[in-house]
Amino acid sequence: MKFLNICMLSFIKLMIISLISFSLSMYFMLNELVYFLEWEVLFINSSSIVxxxxxxxxxxxxMSFVLFISSLVIFYSMEYMMGDNNMNRFVLLVLMFVLSMMLLIISPNLISILLGWDGLGLVSYCLVIYFQNVKSYNAGMLTALSNRIGDVALLLAIAWMLNYGSWNYVFFIEVMKMSFEMQIIGGLIMMAAMTxxxxxxxxxxxxAAMAAPTPVSALVHSSTLVTAGIYLLIRFNILLVDNLLGKFLLLISGLTMFMAGLGxxxxxxxxxxxxxxxxxxxGLMMSILSMGFYKLAFFHLLTHALFKALLFMCAGSIIHNMNNFQDIRYMGNLSIFMPLTSSCFNVANLALCGMPFLAGFYSKDLILEIVSYSYVNLFSFFLFFFSTxxxxxxxxxxxxxxxTDSLNCGSLNMLNDEGWIMLKGMFGLLIMSIMGGSLLNWLMFSSLYVINLPWYLKLLTLFICLMGGLCGYLVSNVSLYFINKSFTYYNVTYFLGSMWFMPYISTYGLIGFPLNYGFLVIKSFDQGWSELMGARFLTMLLINYSKINTDFYNNNLKLYFMTMIIWIVLLVLLMMFIM
Structure with a gap:
């Protein structure tokens, strides 16, 4: 009961703050306002920390979108996490996660951005290992160590910005964008965003981060952790226009989009x-951002947050009802057993595909038309459309x-749509997944621009979507019932299905090799030669001298006379050798 009260209280507060934030954003947009608030934390001897x-x-x-989605995720968790023993800890972790994201969003200063950035990394690790098993621990370590590379890049950018005398990049990014130092900072920021x-x-x-609970996945993969890099690059978008950084990012993000779609x-x-x-x-957001259309990237970021959170919530409801089965081959005929969840799931899927007049259509179609209109090479053009x-x-x-087809899980099942708390959480996002794209389109782009394209380029997006859907359905049908070609070309399938061997490269190459090498260095140097010739050698020397001193203090005259004789003999021999 205490958990339900905390969840309900968090849901109400976050929803109210979200609505206030949305209203303020509309006011700021219409009046073209930008406010800076400076809080002097400390002032010592004419030095101030602001x-x-x-x-x-x-x-x-x-902020309003992040708070809206997180409030519905916490509401949804009231039922999804009901049987958990540490539910208060879960809600507090989610709230810390949201707080870190808020700090990152409102910071124009790289130091305070780093606080939010590292807060996201730390809390995401705690959430990924929430279900305490070996798989979760491995996934958490891979997540944490991969993101540390970006954290180091951000720290280097902070160090390099000492040349400017301030970490408030917004004050001089426009003036300094052509300088070599700013290009280096841009490269480091881009590295941080890529991780x-x-x-x-x-x-x-x-x-791998899917080891976290599903409500966390809905929050992480829609509007918080993974979008932090996009948001940071949107703030630094000036540094990507008409230079090598933007071209490199376009290539990398296009390949990421292609690789993920194949996988x-x-x-x-x-x-x-x-x-x-x-x-x-x-990858789609990054690529359009690298071409200089930061508003379009932001538009797609917001619409994508809505339907992706809904998609994860529906998946969580399905997994919850399937007794924690996640393999889609066990599923089937869910539209009969769970009609409301299936409806939400299909709406979210169609919004993701860019079905006309759903949320995803307004951003994806606009991005693809801008790509058709822009001066872009054939390879990037192919990656955009083929990935769609x-x-x-x-x-x-x-x-x-x-x-479709029949349920493959078992003859006795308890699938139903009676999780009303989860369904209410999903309905809030369902409405926004249908209306959100149109609403944002009218708000963000007040001036209408007509994109004049030949009819075949105008219809290319629709044609690609229809062909993609047809191929996906027919290939699944054929491979399931007639012949599975994936086993005939097993090596190709293995390469494409394993994200181009990237998990193996990351674990054995990027993480495994440095850790093993570090272990050898510690054993050989810190615990080896350094220990033998340093602390241990000094310890043994002091112990031996202490023993000699002890013998002297014990008035052992025999030892004393023997020592004296040895010293006299040594001195005589030394004198003879000198003469």
Missing amino acids: FTFLFDWMCLLF KSAQIPFSSWLP ANYEFDLKKIIALSTLSQL GLTVSYSFRLVYYTM
């Missing part, structure tokens, strides 16, 4: 399919396995 907060329409709108948003070669931690078509774990879908959408086709393909494959 904490700065930045409030503009972008940060307030993002946090899981771009190649740091992608393997994102599916999801070979995956059978329900949560990992949705995680790879998140990775694909993060792959998105629709794995979405329809997921629908085929979960919604």
Whole structure:
């Protein structure tokens, strides 16, 4: 009962703050306001430590979405985490997670950004290892160590910004954007964003983080942890325009989008399919951001947060009812057993695919038309459109396995739609997944721009989506009932289905080798030669001298005379040798 009270209180407070933040963002947007708040934490001998907060329409709108989704996730957890023994700890961890994200969003200062950034990393580790087993511990360690690379890059950027005399980058980023130092800082910030948003070669931690509870996955993969890198790059977007950094990021993010789309078509774990879908959408945001369209990236970030949180909530409800089965091959005919959950699931899937007039359509279609309109090379053009086709393909494959045919789990099942608390949490996001794209489109882009394209480019997006959906459905059907070609070309399947061997490279290469090498260094130097020639040698020397002193203090005259004779003989020999 105490847990329910805490959840309900958190839900109400977060929802109220979210609505206030949304109203303020509209006010700031219409009046084009930007507020800086400076809090002087400490003042000693003419040196002051000042904490700065930045409030503009972008940060307030993002805060409102994060708080809205987190409030519904906490409400949803009231039923999903009901049987857990540490439910208060779970809610407090989620609230700490949201607080770290808030600090990151409103910080124009790299030091305070680092506080929020590391807060996200630390609390995400605690949430990934929440179910305490070996798999969770491994996933948590992979997540933490992969993100430490980005933390180090951020620390280096902080050190380099000492050249400017301030860490408030917003004051001089416009002026200094052409300087070589700012390009180095931009490269380090880009490295930090690539680790946090899981771009190649740091992608393997994102599916591994699925070891966390499903409500946490809904929060992490929609609006908090993985979007932190995107948001940071949106703030530093000036440094990516018309230079090598932007071109490099375009290539990496395009390949990430392509790799994640291919991997999801070979995956059978329900949560990992949705995680790879998140990775694909993060690649899409990064790539359009690297082309200089930061508002479009932000628009897709917000719409994606809505339907991806809904998708994870529906997946959690399905897993909850299936007695913790996550393999989609065990599922089937869920539209009969769980009609409301299935409806929400299908709406979220269609929004992800870019179905006209759902939330995802307004951002994805606009991004693809801008790509068609922009000066972009053929390879990047192919990656954009083919990855969109792959998105629709794995979405329809997921629908085929979960919604059609018969249930493969067992003859006796207790599948139902009676989890009303979970359903109420999902309905809040369902409404926003239908209306959110249109609402944001009218709010963010007040001036209408007409994109004039040839008819074949206008229809290309729709054609790619239809072909992707058809391929996803037919290939699943054919491979399930007639012949499975994936075993014929097993090596290719293994390569594409394992994220291009990235988990193995990350665990054995990026993490395994340094840890093993560090162990050898410690054994050889710190606990080896350094110990023998340093502390241990000094200890043995002092012990031996102490023994000699003890013998002297014991008035052992025999020893004293023997020592005297030895010293006299040594002196005589030395004198003879000198002469």
